[in-house]
């Protein structure tokens with residue numbers, strides 16, 4: 126993928142560590158970027174999982190159907206969980222935009238654990254304590270969560286025109302503000318008329334958890350994963366229902382230590 130993926134200057138990438146709000150941001154980025162193409166009453170997001178509207182580039186390379194990405198109309202909205210340092214050079218070199226979403230690690234872990242326990246190939250119980258241990262050690266498919274966010278954050282400081290950082294918790298508190306800022310960043314700001322006509326609110330509603338979670342679950346989302354695997358509870362701080370105070374303290378201490386050389390905070 127590294128050598129062959131060709132980014133276009135108009136591409137917008139939704140980048141994230143798993144379970145940080147990827148599905149939500151993909152829906153919002155797609156809806157914002159393509160708002161002139163679709164009416165809200167016949168919008169693809171009324172029928173399709175956001176992962177089917179915004180393909181994840183590494184899956185298409187892994188399954189060797191990378192040409193599919195070339196067939197998408199421009200401007201493309203594409204997704205990736207790959208760390209910044211592992212991104213294809215053409216993405217780094219182009220004038221495209223990257224919107225990165227991060228989430229507080231304790232909630233990421235809880236969300237990830239729930240997803241993993243759903244997979245049939247995990248035919249034996251996967252205790253939360255085991256997931257906790259692996260997560261704390263950074264033994265995750267895309268590496269340690271802290272390294273992931275710090276790479277994108279550091280790059281965003283040096284190149285704020287290219288990378289924007291959004292936080293799941295901020296988006297939950299004020300989705301309108303996040304969507305307006307993202308639209309400005311990706312170069313398709315809302316006009317005064319659109320603001321007056323409530324277009325931002327309508328997009329936020331279209332992409333809300335309650336709307337997306339009710340998509341027909343018989344249709345498959347990304348990579349044949351059932352739609353409902355991407356929508357669980359969407360509650361900030363749900364970790365409190367799964368972690369002992371000792372676990373939370375340990376993970377908070379690791380997070381503090383990992384971020385100690387940076388100005389980044391969750």
Ligand SMILES: Nc1ncnc2c1ncn2[C@@H]1O[C@H](COP(=O)(O)OS(=O)(=O)O)[C@@H](OP(=O)(O)O)[C@H]1O
Pocket residue numbers: 141142143144145146147148149232235236237239332333334335337355356357358359360363
């Ligand atoms: N629209 C919307 N609004 C708010 N929250 C949402 C939305 N869609 C998905 N979610 C919640 O995001 C969590 C899944 O994270 P990801 O989408 O990053 O998962 S994935 O990496 O793409 O598999 C997972 O969080 P938890 O509920 O805490 O498990 C989802 O419920």
